[in-house]
Amino acid sequence: MNIVSCEIKLNQNNYHELYITVDKMPKFGTYTKQGEIYRSDSPEGFVEYFAYFGPTSGFGGREKQVHMTDGSVEEHIGGWSSRAGVVNNVYNEHVVDVVIMKNVIRSPVDVGAKGAVTLELATRLVAEAGGTLVKIQGKNYIHEGQKVYGDLVYEVHRETPLDKSNYWYSCNCGYETNTPAGITRNCPKCMQKMEIHKGFEFPPPPEESCHVL
Ligand SMILES: [Zn+2]
Numbered sequence: 001m002n003i004v005s006c007e008i009k010l011n012q013n014n015y016h017e018l019y020i021t022v023d024k025m026p027k028f029g030t031y032t033k034q035g036e037i038y039r040s041d042s043p044e045g046f047v048e049y050f051a052y053f054g055p056t057s058g059f060g061g062r063e064k065q066v067h068m069t070d071g072s073v074e075e076h077i078g079g080w081s082s083r084a085g086v087v088n089n090v091y092n093e094h095v096v097d098v099v100i101m102k103n104v105i106r107s108p109v110d111v112g113a114k115g116a117v118t119l120e121l122a123t124r125l126v127a128e129a130g131g132t133l134v135k136i137q138g139k140n141y142i143h144e145g146q147k148v149y150g151d152l153v154y155e156v157h158r159e160t161p162l163d164k165s166n167y168w169y170s171c172n173c174g175y176e177t178n179t180p181a182g183i184t185r186n187c188p189k190c191m192q193k194m195e196i197h198k199g200f201e202f203p204p205p206p207e208e209s210c211h212v213l
Contacts, residue, residue, distance in 0.1 A: 025113070
């Protein structure tokens with residue numbers, strides 16, 4: 001498989017994500033595990049992972065044979081999709097969640113598959129797409145007497161020049177952004193509700209151009 005292109009897009013929750021277009025979807029072989037997290041790396045740097053800690057109704061209770069790198073085979077019933085922030089707490093080789101799209105005729109909205117890549121590949125692709133990765137370590141906390149580790153994630157950031165001739169949003173914290181018009185948004189930095197501005201005038205209605213005799 002080959003990577004055809006990559007770009008950074010603002011998703012509907014006002015977060016930037018890395019979209020990777022490929023000619024074929026990556027294939028995964030055997031898995032390793034750390035604690036409850038199972039992981040498989042493709043030769044190109046794509047990563048598939050999930051959580052499993054015994055039979056559950058996760059994934060609809062699917063039955064799956066998981067071939068492990070040490071040659072053993074595990075029989076799973078269910079499992080959970082997990083997320084990069086959890087994987088990064090148990091694996092030293094960190095991953096970044098991305099959206100993977102196959103290079104076919106695009107639907108009107110860009111529909112892709114949730115996926116992940118190694119931090120090394122993400123760093124290169126995000127730079128090519130004009131952005132940066134910012135490491136965020138979530139706070140640890142106690143839940144029902146158990147220590148829960150905060151997610152360790154790499155957020156995709158891209159500064160785009162603000163266009164005040166269009167719709168734009170501002171926050172009391174100083175953050176400003178253009179986003180798709182007419183949608184109420186919270187500030188991605190402080191989560192306060194942002195104020196919407198309109199930098200243009202709608203053109204006046206056209207004058208009557210024909211007369212009924
Ligand atoms: Zn703010």
